[in-house]
Amino acid sequence: MKARIDVILKDGVLDPQGKAIHQALRHLGFEKVREVRQGKVIEIDLDETDKNRALSGLKTMSEKLLANQVIENYRITLQD
Amino acid sequence: MKARIDVILKDGVLDPQGKAIHQALRHLGFEKVREVRQGKVIEIDLDETDKNRALSGLKTMSEKLLANQVIENYRITLQD
Numbered sequence: 618m619k620a621r622i623d624v625i626l627k628d629g630v631l632d633p634q635g636k637a638i639h640q641a642l643r644h645l646g647f648e649k650v651r652e653v654r655q656g657k658v659i660e661i662d663l664d665e666t667d668k669n670r671a672l673s674g675l676k677t678m679s680e681k682l683l684a685n686q687v688i689e690n691y692r693i694t695l696q697d
Numbered sequence: 698m699k700a701r702i703d704v705i706l707k708d709g710v711l712d713p714q715g716k717a718i719h720q721a722l723r724h725l726g727f728e729k730v731r732e733v734r735q736g737k738v739i740e741i742d743l744d745e746t747d748k749n750r751a752l753s754g755l756k757t758m759s760e761k762l763l764a765n766q767v768i769e770n771y772r773i774t775l776q777d
Contacts (some may be wrong), residue, residue, distance in 0.1 A: 623738050625738070625740065638739060638762070638763070641712040641762055642758055642762065643761060645758075645761060647754060647757075648757060649743050649754070650742070650744075651742040652740070652741070652742060653739060653740070653741050653742075653743050654740045655737060655738070655739050655740075656737070656738045656739075656740070657727040657735060657736070657737065657738065658703050658705070658735070658737065658738040659714075659715075659718060659733060659734070659735050659736075660705065660733070660734045660735075660736070661730060661732070661733050662730070662731040662732040662733075663729050663730060663731065664729040664730075664731050665729050672727070674727060677727075678722055678725075678727060681725060682718070682721055682722065682725060683718070686759060690735065691752045693702050
């Protein structure tokens with residue numbers, strides 16, 4: 618089973634990478650960009666067929682290792 | 698209109714961050730993880746209501762700035 622975990626800075630937390638991309642896009646002429654946030658995406662291939670067990674494992678991985686919950690939110694999506 | 702762009706290393710391109718996460722997960726006892734790839738996710742808020750114009754702009758942004766197409770693939774998802 619494949620899954621993806623998005624780890625994105627919480628609203629209100631300064632995102633210098635996002636700001637840099639925003640500025641670069643403006644310099645390239647993309648005036649219609651209102652806001653940019655950059656985060657990480659982690660794609661995981663799991664040897665697991667049970668959806669609930671997969672989700673529970675992915676939640677533990679996110680909270681123990683992948684996301685710093687003080688400043689980041691995570692979002693798990695199962696792909697098949 | 699909000700959109701997300703995932704930028705992931707192409708298959709076959711070495712992904713040291715993904716490997717490091719994989720090892721760390723194994724050390725934490727997650728034996729069922731087969732593979733891990735890490736990439737970037739860029740969330741963009743666009744002042745644009747036309748889907749086709751939005752998609753075409755996002756494609757240009759990805760190819761000009763966000764993804765290095767020699768080693769990375771990108772995937773655009775419109776969110777509303």
